[in-house]
Amino acid sequence: MPLVNNKVGDDCTASGDKALADGKALVDSLIKVVACYRHLASCVGGCTDSLQLRNELRQTREKAQNLAGDICHHLTSHLRDKSLPDGQRKEMELLWVAFSSCLELLHVDMCKVLNISGIVSLADSASLVHTGLEGCSDVAARALSLPDLNQAQTDSLPAGLESQERSTMELEISQIDRMIDDMEMKVNVLRWMVEPHGPQYADPLSSTDSASMALQSIDEEQQAPTSQPLCQRSHIFVLLLL
Amino acid sequence: MSAFNASLFCVSCARAPIRQMEKVLVAMQDPDMGMKMRNQRLLITVIPHAMTGHDIITWLIQKYHICEEEALHLGEMLVKYGYIYPLKEPRCLVLRPDESPYRFQTPYFWTSTRWPASELDYAIYLAKKNIRKQGELMEYEKERYSLLHKRINHTWDFVVMQAREQLRASKQRRKADRIVLECQEQAYWLINRPPVVSPLHQYCFLFYTNTIHLKRALGRNRVKSSVCLEGFVKYSEQYQNHDPIMQGCLPSNPWISDDIAYWMMNSEIVPVPTRLRVERWSFSFMELLSDAMGRREFMTYLEKEFSAENLHFWQACEEIRHGESSKIIEKVEDVYKNFLAPGAARWVNIDSKTMDKTLEGIKRPHRFVMDDAQMHIYFLMKKDSYPRYLKSDLYKNMLAKAVVPQETKKSVFPFMRRQRHSSPSPAQAGAQAAEEDGRAGTNSAAGSHF
Numbered sequence: 001m002p003l004v005n006n007k008v009g010d011d012c013t014a015s016g017d018k019a020l021a022d023g024k025a026l027v028d029s030l031i032k033v034v035a036c037y038r039h040l041a042s043c044v045g046g047c048t049d050s051l052q053l054r055n056e057l058r059q060t061r062e063k064a065q066n067l068a069g070d071i072c073h074h075l076t077s078h079l080r081d082k083s084l085p086d087g088q089r090k091e092m093e094l095l096w097v098a099f100s101s102c103l104e105l106l107h108v109d110m111c112k113v114l115n116i117s118g119i120v121s122l123a124d125s126a127s128l129v130h131t132g133l134e135g136c137s138d139v140a141a142r143a144l145s146l147p148d149l150n151q152a153q154t155d156s157l158p159a160g161l162e163s164q165e166r167s168t169m170e171l172e173i174s175q176i177d178r179m180i181d182d183m184e185m186k187v188n189v190l191r192w193m194v195e196p197h198g199p200q201y202a203d204p205l206s207s208t209d210s211a212s213m214a215l216q217s218i219d220e221e222q223q224a225p226t227s228q229p230l231c232q233r234s235h236i237f238v239l240l241l242l
Numbered sequence: 243m244s245a246f247n248a249s250l251f252c253v254s255c256a257r258a259p260i261r262q263m264e265k266v267l268v269a270m271q272d273p274d275m276g277m278k279m280r281n282q283r284l285l286i287t288v289i290p291h292a293m294t295g296h297d298i299i300t301w302l303i304q305k306y307h308i309c310e311e312e313a314l315h316l317g318e319m320l321v322k323y324g325y326i327y328p329l330k331e332p333r334c335l336v337l338r339p340d341e342s343p344y345r346f347q348t349p350y351f352w353t354s355t356r357w358p359a360s361e362l363d364y365a366i367y368l369a370k371k372n373i374r375k376q377g378e379l380m381e382y383e384k385e386r387y388s389l390l391h392k393r394i395n396h397t398w399d400f401v402v403m404q405a406r407e408q409l410r411a412s413k414q415r416r417k418a419d420r421i422v423l424e425c426q427e428q429a430y431w432l433i434n435r436p437p438v439v440s441p442l443h444q445y446c447f448l449f450y451t452n453t454i455h456l457k458r459a460l461g462r463n464r465v466k467s468s469v470c471l472e473g474f475v476k477y478s479e480q481y482q483n484h485d486p487i488m489q490g491c492l493p494s495n496p497w498i499s500d501d502i503a504y505w506m507m508n509s510e511i512v513p514v515p516t517r518l519r520v521e522r523w524s525f526s527f528m529e530l531l532s533d534a535m536g537r538r539e540f541m542t543y544l545e546k547e548f549s550a551e552n553l554h555f556w557q558a559c560e561e562i563r564h565g566e567s568s569k570i571i572e573k574v575e576d577v578y579k580n581f582l583a584p585g586a587a588r589w590v591n592i593d594s595k596t597m598d599k600t601l602e603g604i605k606r607p608h609r610f611v612m613d614d615a616q617m618h619i620y621f622l623m624k625k626d627s628y629p630r631y632l633k634s635d636l637y638k639n640m641l642a643k644a645v646v647p648q649e650t651k652k653s654v655f656p657f658m659r660r661q662r663h664s665s666p667s668p669a670q671a672g673a674q675a676a677e678e679d680g681r682a683g684t685n686s687a688a689g690s691h692f
Contacts, residue, residue: 028403031400031403031404031407032407032410032411035404035407035408035410035411036407036411038408038411039411039412042348042350042426043348043350044349044350045349045350046348046349047291094399097396097397097400098397098399101362101397101400101401101404102400102404104362105362105404108360108363112350116349116352119264119268119349119352120268120349126273127271127272128271129267129271129346129347129348130271130277130279130291131291131345131347131348131422131426132282132291132292132345132418132422133419133422134290134416134418134419139411139415142410142411142414191396192396193396195395196395196396196397196398197399198398198399
């Protein structure tokens with residue numbers, strides 16, 4: 001960090017650090033929300049699709065958009081500030097790149113949800129695809145950082161809700177589109193200059209997490225087509241671990 | 243046009259067969275008339291909505307009244323396009339008409355909703371898999387992971403963080419659902435990023451053919467375009483006066499005036515050739531040789547110079563090249579006897595290397611066996627006799643004698659209607675002249691102007 005010898009300078013760098021921390025927190029929560037949105041979107045059109053799911057999707061989406069708007073504002077204003085010290089600028093650019101990737105994922109997911117709702121309609125419950133999933137989850141709660149969602153839902157589908165949803169979605173997708181375009185216009189971040197911090201291979205989440213996951217996931221990697229039934233192999237696998 | 247609209251457009255282009263497949267899929271979900279669902283048992287977990295390959299085929303046969311072969315084919319398509327995925331041996335994307343279990347793919351991963359599977363997505367998937375399996379990826383997955391790490395390096399922190407978050411989100415679900423979600427994702431990526439057998443084999447042949455093509459290209463003669471264009475300009479300037487379209491033809495254009503004098507004057511053999519024609523003999527040696535009269539004149543000249551055998555030889559070789567296949571051997575024999583054999587009546591002077599090569603070739607005669615010798619004599623004549631001919635009195639007299647036809651007077655009444663009738667065919671005019679000479683074929687001299 002460059003040396004500064006006046007009080008104003010100190011304030012600047014201090015506030016710069018704070019801005020960085022703020023930005024990082026915002027981007028982290030956006031990443032979390034986008035992950036949840038993706039998770040929810042993958043259930044659309046399947047047998048777990050319901051009004052509740054769509055509500056959760058909507059709420060998650062709104063949260064994502066609000067966050068996105070905040071981050072955009074925050075990062076744009078800081079990156080356009082010419083007096084930003086180099087170290088902070090690099091960090092900001094990293095956040096910027098992460099933010100634009102987030103937006104990309106969100107955009108794709110929103111488009112997919114729009115598309116699916118066109119093919120498989122919620123009103124026609126006989127056409128929902130039997131994907132093998134069951135049960136509700138607290139994914140949305142995680143996204144919205146609420147202990148639990150207010151489960152008040154209506155069982156019947158209000159008339160015209162789907163078409164209203166569609167037009168809202170389309171509007172919001174174009175909004176995200178415009179945000180992406182605006183970003184590219186206003187701030188010029190050279191992607192090939194940005195260097196990430198982390199290693200190539202991510203560490204496991206935590207020892208307990210990964211162990212339990214390994215235990216419960218089926219052994220998908222069969223080396224050669226064997227005639228052994230699936231259960232037998234997992235059986236042996238479990239025995240080895242115990 | 244926003245990215246959203248562009249992607250919609252791309253997808254809609256390929257929609258029709260995909261839409262049909264989706265209709266089949268949706269029909270299979272019907273609670274009464276749809277597919278029969280079974281439970282999949284894994285250890286202590288029970289996952290619903292599995293179906294056997296045999297059931298799928300049976301349902302297709304019954305629903306669409308098709309034969310088993312067709313049902314098998316249709317089922318295979320559903321698997322290969324990722325609408326149904328196998329639960330046992332997930333890497334083997336075939337539909338087995340037996341008890342093998344399958345499951346429907348969630349619409350999120352359907353082909354029609356498949357936004358181009360992006361690198362970012364794939365990187366996140368591999369990162370997730372890497373975390374879950376603690377580094378145990380397949381070989382090709384490891385390679386691609388490293389490649390992606392280089393390609394989208396700038397956003398790698400995001401990739402890892404997003405992978406973690408997605409895993410955390412899925413932990414909120416029960417075990418059975420987690421398994422299903424993993425299977426779904428794996429099936430999706432097996433279709434969109436299938437393992438490649440060996441990129442080397444694919445590209446080897448391509449590189450090989452490319453190399454050969456490029457080597458050939460290097461060996462070709464190159465001419466600067468300026469030189470090329472200069473030559474073209476010179477040719478155009480030289481021939482401008484001789485072009486009937488640019489300069490008009492004298493006495494008159496037969497197509498307009500219905501007067502065939504022009505063709506008659508330029509037929510193959512005439513008592514007096516036109517001036518333009520004689521001028522053309524001086525443009526190039528080939529012009530002289532391709533004109534029957536020119537050749538005749540040149541022959542007369544060569545006889546005076548005692549080198550007529552060259553032209554005879556050349557003519558004989560032309561006959562071999564362009565004549566009947568059945569007579570080739572006979573003609574080659576004649577040529578050898580008359581021109582090439584030691585002590586022949588009209589022995590031509592060819593260098594020893596070409597002579598040896600030709601004599602070798604005569605042992606197995608074919609159409610082009612005389613090519614080298616003919617080329618040699620052609621250049622001999624071109625460099626030696628031809629320039630002298632052009633300077634000779636014979637040529638100059640011919641030029642002086644040559645006739646310049648008068649332009650026919652145009653009709654006094656320019657707007658008078660002419661009676662239209664079909665013009666005499668130039669082919670007929672030529673045939674008359676040719677019959678006189680005892681040679682068949684069209685009038686090449688007149689014909690060459692068109």
